Amino acid sequence: MKLFRRLPAEVREAIDPGDRVLTYAEGPDGYVIAADRALYLGGERLPWFCVDRGAWDEEGLTVVTTGGRSYRALLPEPGRIPEAVRERVTASIVVNHYVPLDARGGVRLVARKADADRLVWEFVFDAGLDPDDAGLRALAEQALEETRRSFGV
Structure with missing residues (x-):
């Protein structure tokens, strides 16, 4: 049994140098990546201090930034993304x-x-x-x- 899963190339290439992947999930529109310093969603890097809140439903994640902009990602299998978003926003x-x-x-x-x-x-x-x-x-x-x-x- 492998202790660590190898990150897909798309995930490794999507994050900025210095950011460390905490968890990720793949949806029909690509990956949602929770890193230690930011959330990667819809091709955007959202530093945690800019994320006001996240909401979940049966289809996926909606994130609202402190500036009021809303992002939506379909995630049929979100994995640990909900917990990571909650923890990182709260910790910020x-x-x-x-x-x-x-x-x-x-x-x-x-x-x-x-x-x-x-x-x-x-x-x-x-x-x-x-x-x-x-x-x-x-x-x-x-x-x-x-x-x-x-x-x-």
Whole structure:
């Protein structure tokens, strides 16, 4: 019995140097590859700190990025991809803190590990709040500074 399966050439060639394959699955549109630093899906490399969430159904995987873009991959046999996506997205989040801003709602402040020494912060405003509103933006920036101080990041 082999202890390690040999990676298919397509999987080895699809990943960037320095990324290490954790698991992969083949679907009708190609491979979905979960690596230590990114998810490879539909010919795209999505660093884990850019993946907001993944959802599964009987046909496959839908991934939504922090920028709101959605990706879909059909995976009749997903193998360990669901667990890897869940674990990697969760591991990328350092801080997830909700702050009320005014009577209309608040903002979720999310810090994600971009690499060993860099965090990327994201503002997720409640539905109905305009993220381009200068007053709300100022309140969110102030909340971010307070959150960074209290969490030490």
